[in-house]
Amino acid sequence: MRSNYCGELSENDIGKEVTLCGWANGYRDHGGVIFIDLRDKAGLVQLVCDPADSQSAHKSATMVRDEFVLIAKGRVRARGEGLENPNIATGKIEIVVDDLIIENPSTPLPFVINDEKVGEETLLNYRYLDLRKKSSYEIFRLRSKATIAARNILDANGFLEVETPILTKSTPEGARDYLVPSRVHGGEFYALPQSPQLFKQLLMVAGFDKYFQIAKCFRDEDLRADRQPEFTQIDIELSFAGQEDVIKISEDMLKAVFSACGHTITIPFNRITYKEAMEKYGSDKPDLRYDLGMVDVIDIFKNCSNEIFSNIAKNKHHNRIKALKVPNGDNIFSKRQMKGFEDYVRKFGASGLGYFQLKEDGLKGPLAKFFEQKDLEEIIKVTDLKVGDVIFFGAGEKKLVWDYMGRFRIYLAQLMQIIPEDVFEFVWVVDFPMFEVDDGRVKALHHPFTMPRDLDCEYVEEIESIAYDIVLNGTELGGGSVRIHKPEIQKEVFKLLGISDEEADEKFGFLVEALEYGAPPHAGLAFGLDRLIMLLTKSSSIRDVIAFPKTQRAQCPLTKAPSEVDVEQLRELSIRIRETKKV
Numbered sequence: 001m002r003s004n005y006c007g008e009l010s011e012n013d014i015g016k017e018v019t020l021c022g023w024a025n026g027y028r029d030h031g032g033v034i035f036i037d038l039r040d041k042a043g044l045v046q047l048v049c050d051p052a053d054s055q056s057a058h059k060s061a062t063m064v065r066d067e068f069v070l071i072a073k074g075r076v077r078a079r080g081e082g083l084e085n086p087n088i089a090t091g092k093i094e095i096v097v098d099d100l101i102i103e104n105p106s107t108p109l110p111f112v113i114n115d116e117k118v119g120e121e122t123l124l125n126y127r128y129l130d131l132r133k134k135s136s137y138e139i140f141r142l143r144s145k146a147t148i149a150a151r152n153i154l155d156a157n158g159f160l161e162v163e164t165p166i167l168t169k170s171t172p173e174g175a176r177d178y179l180v181p182s183r184v185h186g187g188e189f190y191a192l193p194q195s196p197q198l199f200k201q202l203l204m205v206a207g208f209d210k211y212f213q214i215a216k217c218f219r220d221e222d223l224r225a226d227r228q229p230e231f232t233q234i235d236i237e238l239s240f241a242g243q244e245d246v247i248k249i250s251e252d253m254l255k256a257v258f259s260a261c262g263h264t265i266t267i268p269f270n271r272i273t274y275k276e277a278m279e280k281y282g283s284d285k286p287d288l289r290y291d292l293g294m295v296d297v298i299d300i301f302k303n304c305s306n307e308i309f310s311n312i313a314k315n316k317h318h319n320r321i322k323a324l325k326v327p328n329g330d331n332i333f334s335k336r337q338m339k340g341f342e343d344y345v346r347k348f349g350a351s352g353l354g355y356f357q358l359k360e361d362g363l364k365g366p367l368a369k370f371f372e373q374k375d376l377e378e379i380i381k382v383t384d385l386k387v388g389d390v391i392f393f394g395a396g397e398k399k400l401v402w403d404y405m406g407r408f409r410i411y412l413a414q415l416m417q418i419i420p421e422d423v424f425e426f427v428w429v430v431d432f433p434m435f436e437v438d439d440g441r442v443k444a445l446h447h448p449f450t451m452p453r454d455l456d457c458e459y460v461e462e463i464e465s466i467a468y469d470i471v472l473n474g475t476e477l478g479g480g481s482v483r484i485h486k487p488e489i490q491k492e493v494f495k496l497l498g499i500s501d502e503e504a505d506e507k508f509g510f511l512v513e514a515l516e517y518g519a520p521p522h523a524g525l526a527f528g529l530d531r532l533i534m535l536l537t538k539s540s541s542i543r544d545v546i547a548f549p550k551t552q553r554a555q556c557p558l559t560k561a562p563s564e565v566d567v568e569q570l571r572e573l574s575i576r577i578r579e580t581k582k583v
């Protein structure tokens with residue numbers, strides 16, 4: 001219908017006859033002449049409806065209101081000196097309209113597009129209106145570019161795009177499954193995939209060699225700003241390949257994706273082991289855009305005359321005493337702030353937060369009296385303190401200390417405003433433990449199909465896996481691993497996870513069976529596409545980069561899903577609702 005997009009017109013088009021289509025983005029009646037801003041995906045242009053040019057176009061223009069759908073025919077002309085609008089890209093020109101069709105009127109909108117005060121529920125209820133804003137279009141334009149760039153580079157490297165089922169059996173990735181009742185098999189359920197993990201492994205057994213998929217995944221977990229019940233992964237898997245092959249193709253892919261979105265990134269990325277990440281930054285997804293790091297001081301605290309600390313220091317396997325140094329902190333923070341920091345870490349289970357300041361005359365702070373001079377000097381030495389520096393201490397069970405000190409590190413960096421905005425700091429976190437023990441239960445840290453390095457360790461937590469995560473600016477962008485391709489190792493891992501033979505057979509029998517038919521060594525990784533786009537577009541929520549996202553309570557205000565269904569439908573599915581639980 002159109003000859004041009006509104007936003008793409010420029011002075012080069014002056015004199016041209018054009019047909020434009022779009023929405024009225026505002027109108028002004030200047031005593032006879034009506035000005036309308038016409039909007040399409042490319043931007044705005046001003047229509048001028050002057051009765052001297054066209055009586056009928058002017059008549060139509062009198063009826064135009066915001067968001068009416070218009071088709072305008074006219075001629076591009078220069079606005080003339082003093083009449084230009086520097087705020088819009090087409091501000092030097094305008095369209096003299098000789099034919100204006102109101103293709104469809106619009107009811108007044110329930111909110112003003114771009115108004116930041118509108119509640120999320122309303123925005124999602126009318127998501128198609130919220131998506132009319134330019135910034136939304138820009139996000140989805142970039143998302144499309146990024147996805148196509150990923151597809152192209154994977155295709156160029158011999159990867160095959162294969163779709164895997166949505167109605168399937170549980171694929172454990174650590175969340176609850178979404179279940180779909182079967183009508184044909186009353187009382188039985190499909191699970192929506194938490195990831196295509198098992199299918200992509202089966203494709204390797206099939207000999208497909210290199211697979212990828214832009215895959216929808218479904219996880220029923222408590223939602224946070226960067227989580228959605230359904231989300232998208234760029235999922236890859238390679239045969240006769242190990243960690244280095246996966247890292248190489250991932251870096252090439254990220255470079256291509258970032259480049260398609262206008263950013264140059266440098267590869268290869270840095271690497272850090274899981275252990276170092278936890279010990280130094282208290283997180284397996286450290287933000288390395290800034291330099292705050294922790295050092296271990298547990299050995300020095302053995303000599304501390306305060307029994308709380310010396311007792312913690314006695315058990316180095318379970319506990320940690322970590323010192324986080326803030327250069328020049330003494331001059332940055334007030335005494336009151338220093339006290340307030342304790343309240344912050346307490347929220348995450350800390351029982352307190354010690355600190356020392358290095359003054360001209362030595363180390364000062366509430367804990368100083370519990371140490372002998374030589375130990376104080378040792379603290380200065382291992383933390384490499386200069387006069388004016390402050391160190392904060394976390395002491396206790398290691399996971400707890402890592403967690404609250406890691407959060408505290410980020411909190412301080414935000415407070416001190418030392419996080420550079422325009423930097424993409426990638427890091428590979430490698431050598432993850434295979435298992436974690438939670439409440440006495442052994443769980444797979446990645447998933448149960450990850451290859452352990454050596455199962456023969458004193459503590460199950462010490463077993464390492466060949467698993468890796470890619471982290472960008474403190475956000476986990478993706479993760480993967482070398483997989484178990486030998487059935488006996490897979491069975492052994494199930495055993496360590498406390499999965500009985502029967503249960504393993506019932507849940508994953510098909511995988512173990514496939515491994516018995518000549519499975520090649522294989523490895524892979526999945527990127528969270530939504531998170532990637534969120535970081536690329538500097539969006540504050542994952543919801544901004546998903547066309548039709550759900551609320552924090554996993555609802556879709558637009559379609560009103562989830563919703564009740566007819567009794568008849570339930571009967572067909574052999575389901576009777578006994579109670580409804582509102583959370």
Ligand code: ASP
Nearest residue numbers: 195197480481524525526
């Ligand atoms: N399936 C894994 C996940 O969704 C990724 C992988 O191991 O490739 O996290």
